[in-house]
Amino acid sequence: MEGEMILEFAEQQKLVICNSYFKKEREKFVTYESGGNRTMLDYVLVRERDRKFVINWNSVGGLECVRQHKLVLCDMRLRGWKGEKKKYEPRIKIWKLREREKMEEFKKKVIDNEGSKKCVEGGNSV
Numbered sequence: 001m002e003g004e005m006i007l008e009f010a011e012q013q014k015l016v017i018c019n020s021y022f023k024k025e026r027e028k029f030v031t032y033e034s035g036g037n038r039t040m041l042d043y044v045l046v047r048e049r050d051r052k053f054v055i056n057w058n059s060v061g062g063l064e065c066v067r068q069h070k071l072v073l074c075d076m077r078l079r080g081w082k083g084e085k086k087k088y089e090p091r092i093k094i095w096k097l098r099e100r101e102k103m104e105e106f107k108k109k110v111i112d113n114e115g116s117k118k119c120v121e122g123g124n125s126v
Contacts, residue, residue, distance in 0.1 A: 006043060016051045018044040018074065031059045034068045042072045053077050 010017055019029065019040065031042040044057050053076045061070040096102045 010045060013045075014048050015045040016048050018046055018051070018054050018057050019072075021051070021054070022056060028059055031070045031072055032068055033061075033070075042069065044072060044074045046074075046076075050076075 006017070009015070029040050030038045031040050032038070042059075044054070046054060055075040055077055057072065057074045059070040059072050097106060
């Protein structure tokens, strides 16, 4: 029953259970041990599109804080990950304001912009 729940959850969320993609010794699949019972309770879930970045997974036991559970590690390759593209922001060319012509043009744009803001806000433009 619980095994079916994790499969349904993974399918609904478009996730892949990475623990089942790699050939391992039976001992490596055990993530929980108690009273002679050994089972896999902990899983590595990733989005379907990111499965190609998963290189390996492993369970590591013998930690002092939690003796029954084994820590599950997942190795992923992030070199091929592009991330989100940054939005291009043009540089502000402040040095051009030293030129008299550009400085006057800038002043005019600022004054015009302030006047239009006041009209929109309901104030009188100067």
